Amino acid sequence: MITRIMTHCLERVLFDDVTITSRVAQLGREISLDYRGQGHSLLVVGVLKGAAIFMADLVRCIDLPLTIDYMAVSSYRSGTCTSGTVNVHKDLDTEIEGRHVLLVEDIVDSGLTLSYLYNLLQNRRPASLRVCVLLDKPSRRLEPFRPDYCGFEIPDVFVVGYGLDYNERFRHLPYIAVLNAKE
Numbered sequence: 001m002i003t004r005i006m007t008h009c010l011e012r013v014l015f016d017d018v019t020i021t022s023r024v025a026q027l028g029r030e031i032s033l034d035y036r037g038q039g040h041s042l043l044v045v046g047v048l049k050g051a052a053i054f055m056a057d058l059v060r061c062i063d064l065p066l067t068i069d070y071m072a073v074s075s076y077r078s079g080t081c082t083s084g085t086v087n088v089h090k091d092l093d094t095e096i097e098g099r100h101v102l103l104v105e106d107i108v109d110s111g112l113t114l115s116y117l118y119n120l121l122q123n124r125r126p127a128s129l130r131v132c133v134l135l136d137k138p139s140r141r142l143e144p145f146r147p148d149y150c151g152f153e154i155p156d157v158f159v160v161g162y163g164l165d166y167n168e169r170f171r172h173l174p175y176i177a178v179l180n181a182k183e
């Protein structure tokens with residue numbers, strides 16, 4: 001019998017904690033300026049689980065009255081592969097009709113998750129709906145999707161850390177690293 005041992009290690013750091021902190025602060029300033037004077041408080045919606053850490057840092061860099069809410073979604077995903085089917089495990093607690101909504105995600109890859117969520121929320125008739133992602137991997141798109149705010153554009157590499165996982169591991173890392181999966 002052949003026993004296959006899979007090991008996973010971090011190949012290199014793509015963005016260290018100082019770089020992430022600085023970029024998140026820039027995004028917060030940009031968002032604060034764009035929404036200033038809108039009249040109604042902003043609703044910032046984080047998409048669990050991946051966006052949890054980015055969301056927590058981002059909202060503390062937005063100098064505006066705001067409220068927060070979360071959705072929990074997942075795609076059928078095993079390791080580094082996805083089937084693209086989106087499941088909503090937790091919906092919003094908040095009615096968004098007439099609200100300015102900012103949807104926050106850790107990464108847009110195929111674009112399937114954000115396209116699905118964008119359409120879902122747009123159908124609830126918010127006053128406005130914009131999307132902020134920390135990472136954009138445009139080379140992997142299956143569904144056209146352009147975020148309104150983006151932290152970093154990255155090549156087609158599998159990344160973990162700062163909320164992003166591989167089979168639920170590595171989310172707690174304070175930096176973003178490229179995962180090297182060796183069989």
Ligand code: PRP
Pocket residue numbers: 047048049050051073074075077082105106107108109110111112113114164165
């Ligand atoms: C990840 C990520 C996005 C989605 C992006 O979620 O948080 O929601 O994949 O990929 P896509 O553009 O190809 O749809 P995942 O399903 O891994 O769940 P998680 O947020 O709990 O890590």
